[in-house]
Each structure stands twice: as structure tokens, then as C-alpha cells.
Amino acid sequence: MSPAVFSHGDLRLYLLSLIAESPQHGYGIIQALTDRTGGTYTPSAGTIYPRLAKLEEEGLVTKTVDGRTTIYTITDAGRAEVTAREGELAGIEAGLTDSVRLIANEVRQSVQEAMKSLRADLASAARDDRTASKSRPRTPADDERIVSREELHRADAVINAFRARVRTDLRTHVARGGALPASVVSDLEDGLDAAAKGVTAALAALQKPGR
Incomplete structure (x- = not known):
């Protein structure tokens, strides 16, 4: 705006x-x-x-x-x-609400475009892998790398979609006059920190000898 x-x-x-x-x-x-x-x-x-x-x-x-x-x-x-001048104020508030709605739509469109791009990248990577596999025998390690690459793309999409959804929800809530207590942001921070530690621990476990 x-x-x-x-x-x-x-x-x-x-x-x-x-x-x-x-x-x-x-x-x-x-x-x-x-x-x-x-x-x-x-x-x-x-x-x-x-x-x-x-x-x-x-x-x-x-x-x-x-x-x-x-x-x-x-x-x-x-x-x-x-x-x-309550009537004029109502019109101004309606304009602000429309603006916030437009922002939300733009964010959703951005997420959709990002997902489309990720799918295109994934398809391109799969084609490259298929081309490479024709020139040499494919090993179990090759299969694992392909799966890992696919899951990495999926993880990127999940993270981007989560960020866009939460950011839109927070901004829309506040823009409409809603309160945003510090406790909510602290809970979000703690939840993200716990999720990050969980991912780090899971990856570390996969690197242990014998795995």
C-alpha cells in the first residue's frame, strides 16, 4: 500500500x-x-x-x-x-482490509510459483539422472542420491510454504487489529528451534557407524 x-x-x-x-x-x-x-x-x-x-x-x-x-x-x-465521521472511517478500514487480502493473495501466488519452479527443477534433475544412468550401470548409491535429491526439493517446498502461511496469518491478524502477545512469538520460536534440533539429531543419527 x-x-x-x-x-x-x-x-x-x-x-x-x-x-x-x-x-x-x-x-x-x-x-x-x-x-x-x-x-x-x-x-x-x-x-x-x-x-x-x-x-x-x-x-x-x-x-x-x-x-x-x-x-x-x-x-x-x-x-x-x-x-x-464514522462512515468515512469504515470506508478507510475497508480499503485497508482489501489491501491486506491482496497481500495474502500475492503471497499465495508466490508460493504456487515457487512450488511450480521446484517441480520443474525436480523433473529436470530426474531427467539428468536418467540420462546419466544410461551411460553407466546404476548402483544403490545412485538410487539413494536420487531419492535424497527429491526429498531435499520436497523439504525446500515444505519450508517455503510454512514460512509463507505463517507470515501471512500473522500479518493479516495484526492488520485486522488483533493482538500478538510476545508469548505467541516465543512459542513459535521455541517450536521452530525444537524442530531444527530434531532434524539435526535425525541427520546425525544417520551418520553413525553401521548405518
Whole structure:
């Protein structure tokens, strides 16, 4: 999503609605916009802070300084404007949802293209192996290498599909306003670490003498 998605006045109104949800600091607003647009639009500080200053000038938000952090809070006048323009906000939210859906479709298409490419590579490797086998007798070691190569391609496809699916689920969830607790990310990290250790252990076991 490019900044042009927010037509004239839309970004200002959306910023006001974010502050209406809860007091915000500038970085939090930038992060919220990034999350809700599926990571496709990360505004610069030069885009956000002048608009926040304008909202303050109009009496729609107030700011308080807490150490090095400036917190913006909506005023009664600001909340009244958000309420009066709920229909416009609904249209903006619908546009953001459509954008996230488009991102998900693009990711799925990318995965499909990657799978197609992997299948083509696998077919090419199989043809090369068949050609090579015609020029010399094939041994059990040859068969094992062919199987290993096929399984490596399959492992690549599984990993890529998993990454795309989880990434899309996470981004879509956050973009729709869902919470993403640190515990969920920690569980994901622990699960991936356990899976990696399991693969490493299984490969190490295959290399033991007598196997």
C-alpha cells in the first residue's frame, strides 16, 4: 500500500481514530499503521509528526511529555469528530482490509510459483539422472542420491510454504487489529528451534557407524 491509498484528509482522520482508541506516542502510531496495512506502508516521522502538531493546533488532541516520550491523547472535540465521521472511517478500514487480502493473495501466488519452479527443477534433475544412468550401470548409491535429491526439493517446498502461511496469518491478524502477545512469538520460536534440533539429531543419527 502506498501513501496514496490515504486520499486527502484520510490519513489525518485515521491518525485521530488511532489516538481515540488509546493515547499514543509517535512511534506507536507509525507501528500501528505498519501493522494495519500488512507492512506495506510505513510512514516517516516527517509524515506523522506535522499532522499530529496540526491536530493539536486544531484542539483535537493534547500532548504530554513523559521523559523523552510525547504522548498524544484525544480531546472531546477530537472524539466528536471521529464519531461524526464514522462512515468515512469504515470506508478507510475497508480499503485497508482489501489491501491486506491482496497481500495474502500475492503471497499465495508466490508460493504456487515457487512450488511450480521446484517441480520443474525436480523433473529436470530426474531427467539428468536418467540420462546419466544410461551411460553407466546404476548402483544403490545412485538410487539413494536420487531419492535424497527429491526429498531435499520436497523439504525446500515444505519450508517455503510454512514460512509463507505463517507470515501471512500473522500479518493479516495484526492488520485486522488483533493482538500478538510476545508469548505467541516465543512459542513459535521455541517450536521452530525444537524442530531444527530434531532434524539435526535425525541427520546425525544417520551418520553413525553401521548405518
